[in-house]
Amino acid sequence: MSEEILAPMPGSIWQILVKPGDQVKEDDELLVLEAMKMENPIFSPVDGVVKDIKVKEKDAVDVDQLLMIIE
Amino acid sequence: MDWSVVAEVIKSTGFLNITLGNVVMWVIAFTFIFLAITKNYEPLLLVPIGFGIFIVNLPLTNLMHEDHLLWVFYHFTIYKWDLLPPIIFMGIGALTDFGPVLSNPKTLILGAAAQFGVYVAFFISLFLGFNLQEAACIGIIGGADGPTTIFLTAQLAPHLLGATALAAYSYMALVPIIQPPIMRFMTTEAERKIKMKQTRPVSKLERICFPLLATGIICLLIPESAPLMAMMMLGNLFKECGVVDRLSNTASNELINIVTIFLSLCIGAAMPAELFLQKESLFIFCLGLVAFAFSTFGGLVLAKTFNLFLKEKINPLIGSAGVSAVPMAARVSQVVAAKDDKRNFILMHAMGPNVAGVIGTVSAAGLFLTLLR
Numbered sequence: 001m002s003e004e005i006l007a008p009m010p011g012s013i014w015q016i017l018v019k020p021g022d023q024v025k026e027d028d029e030l031l032v033l034e035a036m037k038m039e040n041p042i043f044s045p046v047d048g049v050v051k052d053i054k055v056k057e058k059d060a061v062d063v064d065q066l067l068m069i070i071e
Numbered sequence: 072m073d074w075s076v077v078a079e080v081i082k083s084t085g086f087l088n089i090t091l092g093n094v095v096m097w098v099i100a101f102t103f104i105f106l107a108i109t110k111n112y113e114p115l116l117l118v119p120i121g122f123g124i125f126i127v128n129l130p131l132t133n134l135m136h137e138d139h140l141l142w143v144f145y146h147f148t149i150y151k152w153d154l155l156p157p158i159i160f161m162g163i164g165a166l167t168d169f170g171p172v173l174s175n176p177k178t179l180i181l182g183a184a185a186q187f188g189v190y191v192a193f194f195i196s197l198f199l200g201f202n203l204q205e206a207a208c209i210g211i212i213g214g215a216d217g218p219t220t221i222f223l224t225a226q227l228a229p230h231l232l233g234a235t236a237l238a239a240y241s242y243m244a245l246v247p248i249i250q251p252p253i254m255r256f257m258t259t260e261a262e263r264k265i266k267m268k269q270t271r272p273v274s275k276l277e278r279i280c281f282p283l284l285a286t287g288i289i290c291l292l293i294p295e296s297a298p299l300m301a302m303m304m305l306g307n308l309f310k311e312c313g314v315v316d317r318l319s320n321t322a323s324n325e326l327i328n329i330v331t332i333f334l335s336l337c338i339g340a341a342m343p344a345e346l347f348l349q350k351e352s353l354f355i356f357c358l359g360l361v362a363f364a365f366s367t368f369g370g371l372v373l374a375k376t377f378n379l380f381l382k383e384k385i386n387p388l389i390g391s392a393g394v395s396a397v398p399m400a401a402r403v404s405q406v407v408a409a410k411d412d413k414r415n416f417i418l419m420h421a422m423g424p425n426v427a428g429v430i431g432t433v434s435a436a437g438l439f440l441t442l443l444r
């Protein structure tokens with residue numbers, strides 16, 4: 001089963017902290033989204049493996065945009 | 072050698088005329104510059120303000136005497152024509168995204184509720200013996216909006232300008248320290264964990280119509296707010312119309328920077344020791360804090376009241392963002408919410424009351440001017 005990580009708000013990708021194939025645990029920090037000059041960490045909702053990362057650093061993203069897939 | 076000439080030369084220097092008050096003000100000035108450089112506290116404001124305080128307290132320089140440098144800056148750009156705050160507001164408009172207000176217009180009311188402290192401090196100031204005009208300028212500190220505080224004080228009580236401006240800018244910087252304890256005290260953990268639905272997208276047409284409509288409605292309702300409101304909405308129209316990027320960039324970058332230099336220098340210059348080191352300044356700082364705390368309280372209470380009637384609950388923490396320190400107050404709402412649930416993102420929801428708070432503070436200032444000038 002895969003879990004889609006969506007952007008919770010518009011902003012830009014400040015930092016990506018994992019790479020495809022990485023094992024992650026629930027509450028691990030996956031990436032940092034910058035919005036209103038504030039760095040907002042995005043945490044993994046599940047244990048799993050990073051299957052795909054759909055964005056790169058400095059990308060502007062919109063709300064609900066797919067950022068990452070955890071399997 | 073004629074020693075009387077030497078004595079005259081020595082007397083003409085400032086050294087023999089330094090007062091204890093001057094020294095106290097230098098310490099304040101150097102503290103500001105030190106905090107700006109080493110701690111990065113609001114450096115764009117504190118460096119010129121600190122330097123302004125320093126030079127206006129150098130004896131015999133007469134920089135604030137009629138027709139001298141700082142007097143000319145202060146007199147013509149603030150005191151006489153009140154020119155700088157509206158220009159700053161044009162820059163603020165060009166930097167502000169009113170999308171969150173448009174997608175959730177309820178937040179306009181939260182921005183108004185967060186002006187509660189303005190009126191509380193106004194009445195307490197009256198009770199403490201300040202006159203109506205002075206009380207209004209102290210109350211407006213609760214809006215946490217520096218340029219509006221300067222705009223109002225320059226017209227109603229210019230002798231208080233240094234203290235009110237400094238208090239307003241100080242409390243803007245201290246938002247992350249002052250607000251969270253009040254926010255936690257006023258809300259339950261369950262309330263702080265409320266997740267809000269994503270806001271709806273706002274069309275370009277709505278974004279273009281908003282500054283035009285807001286200017287028309289608010290300026291007709293409170294004509295005295297027009298200098299700040301109209302300029303802010305002009306800047307916002309530059310940003311949203313998409314055909315004058317050069318003007319939008321100038322208003323939000325070079326122009327706002329230039330004006331900030333003169334505005335900050337003038338704030339510093341408005342603080343000579345003999346004017347600033349009075350018990351009234353201390354009162355103003357205390358009352359400013361009261362105003363700011365009650366504004367935070369007002370926004371939270373109204374957000375909680377909304378939840379009694381709304382089917383889809385709002386996170387009451389967005390209410391405290393109605394004080395207009397943009398986007399600092401909204402960021403504080405996000406930080407406090409994330410402490411209880413790190414997957415709760417209310418930042419963009421809090422931007423609604425936050426930008427609405429700017430409109431609320433300008434409207435309150437306009438109301439004071441209408442009633443008290």
